[in-house]
Amino acid sequence: MRYLLLGINHKTAPVSVRERLAIPESRLPEAMRRLCEQPGVEEGLVLSTCNRVEVLAAVESDSADLRTFLQDYFAIAPEEFASHLYEFREHEVVRHLFRVASSLDSMVVGEPQILGQVKEAYASGRSIGAVGGHLDALLTRSFAVAKRVRTETRIGSSSVSIASVAVELAKKIFGSLEGKSVFLVGAGKMSELAARHLMAQGAGSIFVSNRTYERAEKLAQRFSARVIRFDDLHEKAGEADIVITSTGAPHAIFRKEHGKQFLQRRKNSPMFFIDIAVPRDVAPEMNELDGIFVYDIDDLQSVVTSHVADRQREARCAEEIVEAEVIRFTERIRTREVVPTIISLQEQLETIRQAEIDKVRGRLGELTPEQEMAIEALSKGIVNKVLHAPISTLKSVAKAKARETTTVIELVRRMFNLDRPKEDADKEQEKTTEVER
Amino acid sequence: MPHLWLRVAVLFYGCALLYALGALLGRKTVARGVILPIVGTAGVFHLVSVLETVLAADHFGVAVTYQYQSILALLLMIVFFIVLWRYRTTSHGIFVFPVVFLLTMTAAMEHGAPELFSPLLRSSWTYSHIVLIFLGYAGLFFAFASSLLYLVQERSLKSKSVGGWIGLLPPLAVMDDIGLRSLILGFPFMTLGLIAGSVLAQESYGAVYFRDPKIVLSLLMWLVYMFLLFMRWMSGWRGRRAAVLSSVAFLSATLAWAANYVSAVHRFVER
Numbered sequence: 001m002r003y004l005l006l007g008i009n010h011k012t013a014p015v016s017v018r019e020r021l022a023i024p025e026s027r028l029p030e031a032m033r034r035l036c037e038q039p040g041v042e043e044g045l046v047l048s049t050c051n052r053v054e055v056l057a058a059v060e061s062d063s064a065d066l067r068t069f070l071q072d073y074f075a076i077a078p079e080e081f082a083s084h085l086y087e088f089r090e091h092e093v094v095r096h097l098f099r100v101a102s103s104l105d106s107m108v109v110g111e112p113q114i115l116g117q118v119k120e121a122y123a124s125g126r127s128i129g130a131v132g133g134h135l136d137a138l139l140t141r142s143f144a145v146a147k148r149v150r151t152e153t154r155i156g157s158s159s160v161s162i163a164s165v166a167v168e169l170a171k172k173i174f175g176s177l178e179g180k181s182v183f184l185v186g187a188g189k190m191s192e193l194a195a196r197h198l199m200a201q202g203a204g205s206i207f208v209s210n211r212t213y214e215r216a217e218k219l220a221q222r223f224s225a226r227v228i229r230f231d232d233l234h235e236k237a238g239e240a241d242i243v244i245t246s247t248g249a250p251h252a253i254f255r256k257e258h259g260k261q262f263l264q265r266r267k268n269s270p271m272f273f274i275d276i277a278v279p280r281d282v283a284p285e286m287n288e289l290d291g292i293f294v295y296d297i298d299d300l301q302s303v304v305t306s307h308v309a310d311r312q313r314e315a316r317c318a319e320e321i322v323e324a325e326v327i328r329f330t331e332r333i334r335t336r337e338v339v340p341t342i343i344s345l346q347e348q349l350e351t352i353r354q355a356e357i358d359k360v361r362g363r364l365g366e367l368t369p370e371q372e373m374a375i376e377a378l379s380k381g382i383v384n385k386v387l388h389a390p391i392s393t394l395k396s397v398a399k400a401k402a403r404e405t406t407t408v409i410e411l412v413r414r415m416f417n418l419d420r421p422k423e424d425a426d427k428e429q430e431k432t433t434e435v436e437r
Numbered sequence: 438m439p440h441l442w443l444r445v446a447v448l449f450y451g452c453a454l455l456y457a458l459g460a461l462l463g464r465k466t467v468a469r470g471v472i473l474p475i476v477g478t479a480g481v482f483h484l485v486s487v488l489e490t491v492l493a494a495d496h497f498g499v500a501v502t503y504q505y506q507s508i509l510a511l512l513l514m515i516v517f518f519i520v521l522w523r524y525r526t527t528s529h530g531i532f533v534f535p536v537v538f539l540l541t542m543t544a545a546m547e548h549g550a551p552e553l554f555s556p557l558l559r560s561s562w563t564y565s566h567i568v569l570i571f572l573g574y575a576g577l578f579f580a581f582a583s584s585l586l587y588l589v590q591e592r593s594l595k596s597k598s599v600g601g602w603i604g605l606l607p608p609l610a611v612m613d614d615i616g617l618r619s620l621i622l623g624f625p626f627m628t629l630g631l632i633a634g635s636v637l638a639q640e641s642y643g644a645v646y647f648r649d650p651k652i653v654l655s656l657l658m659w660l661v662y663m664f665l666l667f668m669r670w671m672s673g674w675r676g677r678r679a680a681v682l683s684s685v686a687f688l689s690a691t692l693a694w695a696a697n698y699v700s701a702v703h704r705f706v707e708r
Contacts, residue, residue: 175610267673
């Protein structure tokens with residue numbers, strides 16, 4: 001049993017290629033079914049998000065060809081995607097999958113969506129039977145690793161976009177945003193996004209204002225907000241807890257003296273100015289007032305940058321966790337690989353032993369209990385001594401030298417004549433799974 | 438061994454303090470999962486030691502005068518856990534743990550039974566005076582700690598360098614709320630405690646006691662306390678101004694405490 005993975009992601013392929021290989025969610029089960037029909041493929045999983053398409057399979061031998069699958073499924077010439085493709089085998093697959101699930105391979109490192117997407121693919125793969133024991137072990141382990149990364153590092157804890165940083169800062173000032181009022185001065189994509197984020201976090205009433213009244217009304221419709229006339233701006237701004245400005249005014253509209261008035265009227269209750277306009281709408285001196293916090297676009301950007309750096313530092317810790325988990329997991333599956341052979345070896349010798357005892361018993365006639373015990377002990381002792389060397393060799397090879405494992409298994413099976421007719425092997429397989437459980 | 442449990446508590450407080458200092462100096466975060474079990478255990482031993490003293494003294498008041506530092510420290514810990522339960526923050530520990538450690542340590546190092554200097558100390562007025570004042574102190578201490586934490590957080594937001602351990606402090610609004618509430622809750626206790634003290638002094642010394650440094654400082658502290666409460670209440674003073682004022686209030690409270698050593702009328706244990 002081998003793991004094989006073929007894929008493209010945002011690092012290796014431009015969107016023009018990714019979009020051609022993307023599979024909509026509704027067609028995923030069918031794609032997985034087709035994947036499992038490929039010769040040599042035992043189990044398969046297809047993951048398709050906007051940043052990656054990955055085909056994962058547990059294969060019988062190296063002969064299984066996932067490229068042909070891609071080629072056939074998408075009806076696309078190999079040269080069109082071959083250069084963007086990456087291919088992983090064995091422990092590389094384990095590492096890659098652990099990294100993907102932990103969001104270390106994402107465009108925005110630490111973003112939480114990818115784990116959910118992998119889980120969805122896993123669930124649909126399981127429901128149609130494309131994911132069985134081998135992929136199940138790998139995938140459930142990858143979820144555990146992702147969880148470990150999330151709890152042991154702070155990879156996903158900081159905001160890395162302007163709008164989410166604005167929300168984070170507002171929460172640092174106001175605690176809960178429940179019932180806080182937002183004043184949106186001027187229209188703009190980024191300021192509206194910030195307002196939406198704030199409202200999603202519970203900010204209550206929202207006012208809008210714009211130099212041209214009609215545009216303010218349009219804006220108000222989008223937010224179901226109240227319109228404030230631009231002339232009443234300074235009258236009303238003091239009532240808002242959070243003011244987002246993005247007008248095209250050539251000079252600052254809010255100056256320090258306005259801030260003083262606001263504070264007096266609102267009994268020094270804090271205010272947060274988010275100034276996205278260039279040139280700035282809020283005079284920087286405003287920040288000197290106790291209780292008023294002014295962040296301009298550069299301030300927000302620098303917070304984002306420092307958070308990105310934080311994430312990269314945390315990502316390094318996460319990589320270490322992943323590396324340790326890869327070693328643990330591959331060791332586990334390697335030892336698992338030799339378990340069936342060990343069991344059939346034990347069974348084989350046990351059958352021989354029983355047969356020989358039966359033979360000798362016919363000749364010896366009635367035996368005393370002591371004699372019975374002596375024969376049992378003697379025969380068991382010999383069998384165990386004979387078994388010791390091959391079993392420990394199998395185990396140690398499985399742990400340390402992955403490449404030789406198949407050869408050694410093959411050798412042991414042939415030497416002890418373990419490969420019997422198919423029904424026997426099937427029974428044995430059942431026992432193996434029981435033992436593993 | 439009257440001090441056994443208290444010493445155990447001191448040991449745990451010391452461990453918590455060492456761990457917190459080590460983590461902060463090593464620029465790491467103080468893990469709640471580590472610090473809370475330690476101080477929790479310390480708190481339980483501390484409580485046991487106070488209960489034991491109370492039972493052994495056969496009279497609550499005697500125990501109070503006997504181990505007043507230990508009881509003040511226990512009150513601070515109780516408030517700390519109330520704040521933790523209500524606001525889910527351990528930030529005040531930065532100020533609470535060192536003070537609690539010092540108070541319990543001095544209490545644990547004292548030997549023998551107390552020699553009560555004055556027969557006054559046996560009156561129940563005295564006991565209520567002490568406990569009330571302690572509750573007032575605890576309120577003032579938490580207001581002071583909150584306003585310093587507020588200040589630190591405000592500075593970091595203003596200078597736009599959010600992150601590091603400062604980034605882990607609770608929001609400004611939460612600090613403000615804790616500060617205001619502890620002021621409001623502490624004030625009546627402080628006032629009643631001072632009234633009880635005045636009644637006592639009036640009865641035993643007459644009018645002379647007004648010139649005693651302890652009394653003057655206590656009065657000053659109370660005035661600052663009231664002014665602080667008034668300004669916060671009426672004009673929403675926060676940040677720097679509140680921090681300065683509560684520092685003054687806290688400093689005068691500490692001086693009033695220290696004045697025990699120079700006061701002629703307010704010495705309860707012979708030294």
